[in-house]
Amino acid sequence: MINNIRPVSRKYNLLLICCFACFVHSCAQTKKIPLNKYGLEVVSDIKLYRQLVRSGKVPGLFPIAQLPALKTELRYAGTNNFMGKILYKEGAAAYLISPAANALRKVVYELKEKGLGLLVWDAYRPYSTTEEIWQEVRDERYAANPTKGSGHNRGISIDCTLYDLQTGTALEMPTDFDDFSEKAHHSFTALSATVLKNRKTLLDVMEKYGFKALSTEWWHYSFPNTGHFPLLNIPFKALR
Numbered sequence: 001m002i003n004n005i006r007p008v009s010r011k012y013n014l015l016l017i018c019c020f021a022c023f024v025h026s027c028a029q030t031k032k033i034p035l036n037k038y039g040l041e042v043v044s045d046i047k048l049y050r051q052l053v054r055s056g057k058v059p060g061l062f063p064i065a066q067l068p069a070l071k072t073e074l075r076y077a078g079t080n081n082f083m084g085k086i087l088y089k090e091g092a093a094a095y096l097i098s099p100a101a102n103a104l105r106k107v108v109y110e111l112k113e114k115g116l117g118l119l120v121w122d123a124y125r126p127y128s129t130t131e132e133i134w135q136e137v138r139d140e141r142y143a144a145n146p147t148k149g150s151g152h153n154r155g156i157s158i159d160c161t162l163y164d165l166q167t168g169t170a171l172e173m174p175t176d177f178d179d180f181s182e183k184a185h186h187s188f189t190a191l192s193a194t195v196l197k198n199r200k201t202l203l204d205v206m207e208k209y210g211f212k213a214l215s216t217e218w219w220h221y222s223f224p225n226t227g228h229f230p231l232l233n234i235p236f237k238a239l240r
């Protein structure tokens with residue numbers, strides 16, 4: 001009988017009203033991403049970054065060193081880089097935003113089956129570091145122009161090579177990291193059969209899971225920016 005149906009309790013109604021009010025409040029509280037001097041959206045404030053992640057507007061940065069068969073040697077966290085100086089002052093770790101990290105998870109699982117691992121030289125890079133690098137390398141073939149920003153600043157680009165899981169040794173590749181010469185181009189073929197094979201192994205597995213190669217740097221791969229992900233300038237220490 002209809003009379004037996006209990007009316008929705010007053011307590012429950014109040015709870016619904018509170019939840020709705022909180023949702024409206026949090027939407028209203030999520031500020032717009034500020035534009036920098038070049039008119040680019042750059043998220044520099046950790047509180048704003050967290051709000052954007054919570055509201056689903058920006059995918060969160062995922063620490064990829066947690067993945068199996070992956071090790072990091074962040075070149076900008078030390079002096080073994082083309083600038084010969086430390087660019088990541090403290091607390092640097094390798095991060096990618098979640099869609100790219102999910103694709104990378106598939107990459108490393110497939111590599112592991114072949115007895116290989118992924119050695120990561122760089123991944124997410126704060127926008128301010130891109131500005132610093134541009135001061136030294138004003139060549140868009142090799143460095144990102146701050147007027148556009150970089151896939152690294154969006155957490156969708158990765159610089160990596162392969163290593164042998166048994167020995168831990170890096171596989172022979174055309175050049176070292178950040179070798180700004182033609183030898184680093186994918187079109188360069190005056191290389192040994194082993195090196196050509198190694199470069200192709202990396203290319204094939206990265207492309208299989210959606211990453212795109214960069215013609216001038218065999219080590220650089222980017223996940224498509226389908227979500228129009230904003231540039232990030234969050235310091236590493238704030239992410240920890």
Ligand SMILES: [Zn+2]
Pocket residue numbers: 122152157158159219220221
């Ligand atoms: Zn790169």
